[in-house]
Amino acid sequence: MNINDIRQQFPVLDQQAYGKPLVYFDNAATTQKPLCVIDRERDYYLHENCNIHRGVHYLSQKATEAYEHARQTVADFIHAKESREIVFTRGTTESLNLLATSFEHLFFSKTHNSQLLTDSQLSTLNSQLTTPKVLITAMEHHSNLVPWQQMIQRHHGQLLVVPMDDKGVLDLEQYEKLLKEEPKVVSIAHISNVLGTINPIKQMIAMAHQYGIPVVIDGAQSMAHHPIDVQDLDCDFFVFSGHKMYAPMGIGGLYGKAEWLEKLPPYQFGGEMVDTVSFEKTTFNVLPFKFEAGTPNVGAALGLESAIQFLQGFDRMEVEAHENQLLQSAIQQLSAIEGIRFIGQAEQRSGLVSFIIDGVHPYDLGTIIDKMGVAVRTGHHCAEPVMTRFGIPGTVRASFAMYNTMEEVEVFVKAVQRAAMMLR
Numbered sequence: 001m002n003i004n005d006i007r008q009q010f011p012v013l014d015q016q017a018y019g020k021p022l023v024y025f026d027n028a029a030t031t032q033k034p035l036c037v038i039d040r041e042r043d044y045y046l047h048e049n050c051n052i053h054r055g056v057h058y059l060s061q062k063a064t065e066a067y068e069h070a071r072q073t074v075a076d077f078i079h080a081k082e083s084r085e086i087v088f089t090r091g092t093t094e095s096l097n098l099l100a101t102s103f104e105h106l107f108f109s110k111t112h113n114s115q116l117l118t119d120s121q122l123s124t125l126n127s128q129l130t131t132p133k134v135l136i137t138a139m140e141h142h143s144n145l146v147p148w149q150q151m152i153q154r155h156h157g158q159l160l161v162v163p164m165d166d167k168g169v170l171d172l173e174q175y176e177k178l179l180k181e182e183p184k185v186v187s188i189a190h191i192s193n194v195l196g197t198i199n200p201i202k203q204m205i206a207m208a209h210q211y212g213i214p215v216v217i218d219g220a221q222s223m224a225h226h227p228i229d230v231q232d233l234d235c236d237f238f239v240f241s242g243h244k245m246y247a248p249m250g251i252g253g254l255y256g257k258a259e260w261l262e263k264l265p266p267y268q269f270g271g272e273m274v275d276t277v278s279f280e281k282t283t284f285n286v287l288p289f290k291f292e293a294g295t296p297n298v299g300a301a302l303g304l305e306s307a308i309q310f311l312q313g314f315d316r317m318e319v320e321a322h323e324n325q326l327l328q329s330a331i332q333q334l335s336a337i338e339g340i341r342f343i344g345q346a347e348q349r350s351g352l353v354s355f356i357i358d359g360v361h362p363y364d365l366g367t368i369i370d371k372m373g374v375a376v377r378t379g380h381h382c383a384e385p386v387m388t389r390f391g392i393p394g395t396v397r398a399s400f401a402m403y404n405t406m407e408e409v410e411v412f413v414k415a416v417q418r419a420a421m422m423l424r
């Protein structure tokens, strides 16, 4: 793996910020895009742009074929059984909102059920209506918390939360206890965007299945860094964002086992997701189109396919090892700074490091190192309950990608040291 060659694919990295070479360590927020992804999207608009699925003409068929090919590529990448198990969405947030809304219709909402389900489905389900409970963990991004919470609150239900220890490791004994409270869904981050913890999702999925509870995995932070096999994990749903895995913004996905996607009612309504429509009644399209209302972001989906092909061009283990080396080196060098406290110290962790320094506000530190050319993220990282858990206002977070180098880690650590000295 030649990092210089890789960096050639990312022209955006080759620039100065405030007169200093840019060090981009904000990859957990979004990764940069390689030329092949940018070219693929441009190419689509140059040669293939057309609305899909609806036209009989040449260009529409070409665009439709390309879009469906991209769906197959995503399915193969995460080892889904069938491409109809992949729904394109705008990203993780939209996928999770889709799931929260559809689960609400399926399990908790009498009124909505009546519009979306057959009479016999309705009477069976209404007889099973219970206090809605959804189980998440203490380290979730707001995207995997607020949609469930809002849905639950509409039905006076309960959000169950698996606690974690001071290192940022989930308490599996508590998890088991909470499973016994019979939540209807479990939704867990694969990797925490604040702590870097890699959760033992395979084990957690198996545990939930013993109680017959379906599991959603938030893969926003894992797709770019770890090979995913949804069949091996046996998760019921897996959601992700393209822009965090070298693909364009505005595209992402939802994997769902076909039997679950068949059961869930649609999320948004409009063109393409319907089968027949009259003023009295609408019937819905087959999978995955039932969940794709309106004109999709075709260009971005093709960009996503290209990003996947880009990733497939590498030995994924080698990429993972490289990102891990960057992480270990950053942790080791940062440890020398007086008053540093790492937030998230799990043994199983991915390529990001979060920290605070005594007497230094994370925001001030981030602002000063930015002037030294170093881009990191500061704040609560859309995970306020994690900040509350650790009793802090926010952290400084550096997150790595395959194009980052050891030299950049050194520049970053020196910048942090200087900023800390200035601020104390």
Ligand SMILES: Cc1ncc(COP(=O)(O)O)c(C=O)c1O
Binding pocket: 028, 029, 091, 092, 093, 094, 141, 143, 144, 189, 191, 192, 193, 218, 220, 221, 241
């Ligand atoms: C763990 C996790 N879940 C969900 C999201 C939301 O992703 P998006 O904003 O792409 O929808 C993020 C984004 O940072 C994340 O890190």
